[in-house]
Amino acid sequence: MDLNRQRTQELVNGCMQNNRASQEALYKLFYSDMLRVCHSYLADPALAKEAFNTGFLKVFQSIKNFDIDKGELGGWIRKIMVFSAIDLCRKELRFNNTNTIAADTDDEFIPPRILEKLYFDEILKQIRTLPAAAQMVFNLSVLDDLSHKEIGEQLSISEGTSRWHLAEAKKRLRELLDPGNQQTKERRSNGL
Structure with a gap:
């Protein structure tokens, strides 16, 4: 999702001021893409939606940290969504923390x-x-x-x-x- 610089700054400024219209516009703009990101990490739709909602809460809480000169808004939000999904997955899963050495596999794993x-x-x-x-x-x-x-x-x-x-x-x-x-x-x- 590529917004022009002015529109991005308007949305960010509105969200920083807790403007509900700006928050709603940002949410609607990135809804489908970011929900898809969460679904790619969490197969359970309820968990994916939970990660998505948690992610957007983090977006609104930390929007003041977004710097338009350092990156694209969609990429910044995506990173938050990925980490939200990881955090939720950590709560739901128990990883087997072994030092198993993987066999060398070729990079072309699917013909x-x-x-x-x-x-x-x-x-x-x-x-x-x-x-x-x-x-x-x-x-x-x-x-x-x-x-x-x-x-x-x-x-x-x-x-x-x-x-x-x-x-x-x-x-x-x-x-x-x-x-x-x-x-x-x-x-x-x-x-x-």
Whole structure:
């Protein structure tokens, strides 16, 4: 969502003054995009809505910290939403904090021919079938491009645990998105 500089400043100033019309306009402007961000981290619609509402409360409480010269308003709000979803996920989940070393995996974990067939909603549906911890790490790594160190800091887990969850997520997604490939592997392992 790209607003012009003047409109952004008007919305921010209005929100800083607790102007309800400005707050409502900001909320409506970013509603669908930010709810989608929360849904990408939390499969349960009720939890996603809770993270979204908590995020917007944080937006209104900290709008005075937004600096129009340092970034885009939508990006700033998105970051708050991601952290709200992470915080809620932390409350809901228990991460297994082990230092399991992930096997080296290639970066191309889903063959391009499969990706060409799928739409975002279908991929998101498959991501949501992952265990919650693997889903969270996958989203932070792949969708938000965070390093394992940053993921570990956000989720209070080790870098090794983050790597393991990402490797597991990729492995499961490979199996889910290309079931024929899994059957071929099983046939080979059975000597067929």
